[in-house]
Amino acid sequence: MEQSEAIRIDGITKKFGDFVAVDNIDLEVSSGEFFSLLGPSGCGKTTMLRMLAGFEVPTSGSIVLNGEPVENVPPHKRNVNMVFQSYALFDHLDVQDNIAFGLKRRKVAKEEIGRRVGDALELVDLSTRATARPNELSGGQRQRVALARALVNKPQVLLLDEPLGALDLKLRRQMQVELKAIQREVGITFVYVTHDQEEALSMSDRIAVMSAGRVIQCASPEEVYEHPSEEFVAGFIGISNLLQGKVESRGQVRVGDVCLPVPDLDDSYSVGDSVQIAVRPEKVAVDEIDKPAYKIVADMFTVQGEIESMVYLGVGNQLTLRLSNGGRLVALEQATYRVQSHDQWKIGQPVKVGWHPEHCMVLK
Template sequence: MAGALSLTGLVKRFGDEVAVDGLDLEIGEGEFFSLLGSSGCGKTTTLRMVAGFEEPDSGQILLDGRDLAQVSPHKRPVNTVFQSYALFPFLDVADNVAFGLKYQRASKDEVRRRVGTALDLVQMGSMSKRKPHQLSGGQRQRVALARALVLEPTVLLLDEPMGALDAKLRKQLQIELRSLQKQVGTTFVYVTHDQDEALTMSDRLAVLDKGKVQQVGTPSEVYSAPANTHVATFLGTANLWPATVTGADQQGVTCSVEGATLRIADHEAKAGEAVSVMVRPERVEVVATASGADGSNVLKGRVDTLTFRGAHTNVRLGCADLHLEAEVANVAGAPPEWLSEGADVAVQISPKALRILRS
């Protein structure tokens, strides 16, 4: 089946606006790859260029080494699932899924077999005679997926297909879609602005901003080791402060951060360098007193606000001039008794949890 996609130097302008600005990406065969970014970052335009709905001003789109530039959209071995699903209301589920096969001149037996297989893949075989208005949003999305998969594309493009669904259904379908992709082995390129979707489903993801790739990596790499401040703040919640490197030794560096001195396990920063320092809230440990901490980067603070989030409590606190956010696990179903608004507490941050960013 293959499905290795190579995007090189892609540029797309709309008038004076540069929507995609010299984009380079390598997407592997059978990979679930997500394009993640806010509205206007260029992710959907990139997807449309791969599909053939937009023509790049410059650059190459290679699928398994074949240049798609001169291949019309309906002849490209790719298919697209849109947010709107675009099902035909007058056709039942089976006929919606079979619609594209008429252009492949498949026999009736082959159409029946392929439609049945596609519907079974998305767990919709028992609803083949229903019309779209008789289906839930999640069921309509499954039919749209089956309609795309029945054509056996080399690459499946998905443009925010869960955008119209409620949060609970989206989480359920994220897991199902990931499992389906592994089952069929098709290369999936998924466009989303939802960081949870990208983290949950992707083998790798690219964070885009202003038409440029900011970082490419596995979800854990991009989340834990962001390349710059944009990635750090877009993907998840981050404590981010301006800082100055004040010293370096074999264990790492020390930084002056909002009046506090923090040790960081970084061996590339140099004394006197102006940087940004980041730590994720879940890696900030809150303890009742400083005597309950053991190690570097222990600071005394006072709780400003608490927000109950179910599995954890979000804690905003100040340590002198350093204001930060932390998460405390609700292992007993509620925050610890000593944790209340206005309480004096201490925080500890491992030097390995802190990261130095330069842009």
């Protein structure tokens, strides 16, 4: 992957009347990167994407695409293409004419159009449906046509607005894998808008987590998941157990009457600061109280508690635990070989709960 800069966004703000949809965003996207804008609906991610496409003009700030400022360039003169949430296929044209639409507007030679449309059809595995009308296709096939119609133009940046949102879960999973493979194959910069954290985590090189028009954190999926910068990020990406506490020392946070060991805090924290501690459910180990430790290992921090409720997920159990100090935690237990049907948990059963101190995320 070459590391040249595909997009630079400087201080972009977009207001609709009094409503600030996008609030002073700075972002840089490298060439060839799979970059996701992740956030709940109304967070401004789609508005940001539409400004990249040229459908919205920013209120202030600048957008530079491959070295050229484009804020005031109309969409048909920008070398970016979009995959719309509704696919926006042209129903009066067949599949190959849909795909050829952009090339025809650019007056590409006829033989080249034929060749490139053929390649694009092959890329999305639709060569046999070239003459079908969009309304004869399944949802997944329509999605592929929309993708091919955009990719065939070899844009500098491909913009995707929740492209898998209308597909059912199984197809969505499959398309995630395919989309990522296609992106690797063509090497085009993807900017991907989604509210689905799993989608963003599984496909992206980097994720910008957005809320209320601002970028809260912009980092790799691992970083965003393991080291969320704020409570919002921790909560939006995966379920997080949040415990209110106060900084006791450099390596300890007091929650209620218990002192929890945490990874070393930097100088921005001082004793007595109110903080939140987040622990991912899958990092929480649960053992029966009167039996030898099974999952809890020596260097874990442990507390006592009881099973409050249990949800069977197939691949495991989601346990809600009431801790002896009154707190509540959710634990996600994988149904590995260690969990047999005969040692299912019972509601109200007393348990030992433990986690590694380094899995505590301290959030301001």
